[in-house]
Amino acid sequence: xxxxxxxxxxxxxxxxxxxxxxxxxxxxxxxxxxxxxxxxxxxxxxxxxxxxxxxxxxxxxxxxxxxxxxxxxxxxxxxxxxxxxxxxxxxxxxxxxxxxxxxxxxxxxxxxxxxxxxxxxxxxxxxxxxxxxxxxxxxxxxx
Numbered sequence: 001x002x003x004x005x006x007x008x009x010x011x012x013x014x015x016x017x018x019x020x021x022x023x024x025x026x027x028x029x030x031x032x033x034x035x036x037x038x039x040x041x042x043x044x045x046x047x048x049x050x051x052x053x054x055x056x057x058x059x060x061x062x063x064x065x066x067x068x069x070x071x072x073x074x075x076x077x078x079x080x081x082x083x084x085x086x087x088x089x090x091x092x093x094x095x096x097x098x099x100x101x102x103x104x105x106x107x108x109x110x111x112x113x114x115x116x117x118x119x120x121x122x123x124x125x126x127x128x129x130x131x132x133x134x135x136x137x138x139x140x141x142x143x
Contacts, residue, residue, distance in 0.1 A: 053067040054119075061116035070106070074138045077128070079127070080124070085120055
């Protein structure tokens with residue numbers, strides 16, 4: 001190859017590369033939403049498919065442990081807990097990050113400062129994902 005042909009070949013390669021960089025990107029994006037999902041709070045019927053247990057660890061009578069078993073077809077995101085004490089006071093705890101519970105899985109969360117024998121009730125704030133227009137919880141990670 002002569003030096004002139006080599007120079008022209010290099011210019012053609014540079015021009016092709018520049019045209020690719022200047023063109024809009026139409027490539028597939030793995031992060032693009034193909035289906036629309038909404039995170040929604042659980043209905044009463046969905047809460048019946050979530051098993052909750054609460055108690056204290058043997059070595060601590062000040063830390064309430066809550067066990068959450070997900071029997072829904074999609075994952076749960078639990079955002080926090082509200083504990084009502086017998087005195088009427090409440091203790092609120094946010095789970096940071098949210099407690100993610102896949103289908104058919106069980107996870108535990110703790111609420112510090114709840115002394116054994118002083119709790120009246122507790123409640124969790126949890127949600128699941130649903131496709132637009134559908135009633136069942138689904139896994140947004142599955143396509």
